[in-house]
Amino acid sequence: MIRVRFAPSPTGFLHVGGARTALYNYFYAKHYGGKFILRIEDTDIARSTRESEQMVLDSLLWLGITWDEGPDVGGQYGPYRQTERINIYKEYAKKLMDTGAAYEVYASAEEIKVLHENLMNAGKAPHYSKEMFKVYDTPERRDDFEKKGIKPAIFFNMPRKEYSFNDGIKGEIKFKKGSLGDFAILRSNGFPTYNFAVVIDDMLMKITDIIRGDDHVSNTLKQLAIYEAFDAEIPNFAHASTILGPDGKKLSKRHGATSIEDFKMKGFLPEALDNFLALLGWSHPEGKDIMSISDMIDNFSIDRMNSSPAIFDETRAKWINGHFIREESIDRITELSIPYIVDSGLMTYSQAESNLKWLKKAVDSVRKGVLTISEIPEKLKVYFDEVEPSLIDCSDEKSREIAVCLKNMTEMMENMDAWNPKEIIDLVKKALKVNKPDRKGFYSCLRKVLTDQDEGPELVDIIFLLGRTKVMNRIDKAAGKL
């Protein structure tokens, strides 16, 4: 049974990079009929909050990602929040101490920092060893620690040997002997460090495959050594490339929208964002650009993942989003656009509710020209704005003909029985036949008269949705007495 996990730190919004990792894990689990585990890595107590955790969960759910085991749904390998697993880490750190694979360090965090700086300044690799810490391990210090109730940190005795693993994306990765020194696994506050907690959890939660960002490639060395110390089976690793900003630097807040929440608010559809994110480092075997979630699940494989970093291009994301907006059911697009419409002041929720049928048609008439849901209200304005058309200048024959034709149209309109797009088309065509004005001129004049704009939805839609009274009034005003 394939078991994968997504392990976010609840220190803020879920970012696109994390979301993409979650997506890959989700696709992988679904593709192989495995389990997707959600684990919260909240050992950085200073930055972790329950609010952030909830935001991350909400974003995941919004993207359509669900989990089989997690802090909210439980599971047989819980708890799924690292702060609730402290005793487990202590227990396993103890095991390592018993075998000599780990040891206590009586130096303070500050002293270690100094040690680090000194090594760096001397042009040496900042690698610690048991020997280096020995000077701090005096009976006086032990007494002192005891008196103050401080616990020593626990460091892992890193074997000075070569390590390697086969990465599903990058191939074989080798670490030379002595690439790393000893490192902390348990802090003096009793909390585990990242690299230790990850391994213990993945081991105990029986994770078989780890798909994560390639900023963890180097960390794998530490993790490999810990697995080895426990004589545990090493999972398969696959390190996905980093997502970069348009300037080629690692994507961060200064690049603008980077959280899933941002994109949700900008009017992206979750499946469009999924599609876009998935394509940032993975490609469909048939080279498809637009695909459904089930298509991605069916065709997902680690072989098709790309090892080079990808730049986040919002233009492309919007293009995909526009595609989904055009293809989705009008019911859903309308539903999604209502909050934006209300926000823009065009309608209230209750107005939207009672005019839903009309609204759907209006939204449908503008969706083609839109890339995000948030652009819809702006396009919808033509149906709400009060227009005071000015008198058509009939000084030349051409314009006069157009004005006459418009006038004829209103007269015919008065006698129309049914008010629907089909009848409107017929009526316009009929009116055009009477005195045959310049067609192109007629249409653009009609648009100008009705909306005071040069572009917008199709004219039939505008006439139909504006309604007979408004259309007739506006034409009357523009055509004048003649």
Added chain:
RNA sequence: GCCCUCAUCGUCUAGGGGUCUAGGACACUGGCCUUUCACGCCGGCGACCGGGGUUCAAAUCCCCGUGAGGGCGCCA
């Protein structure tokens, strides 16, 4: 300083020794369709980081260089 990774059009990518005068998509651009814009359709522009090898043959394999990213934290 040490270690690891990456490198194909502006962007996302396909391609992993001959099928590559390098394919697709976004963007840009020309045209068609259309009442305008958009959508759609048809075209155009546009790339194998540099240098050495290996080979009959290199975008593809190897080495060096360069550039970029990451790690070497009692951050994750």
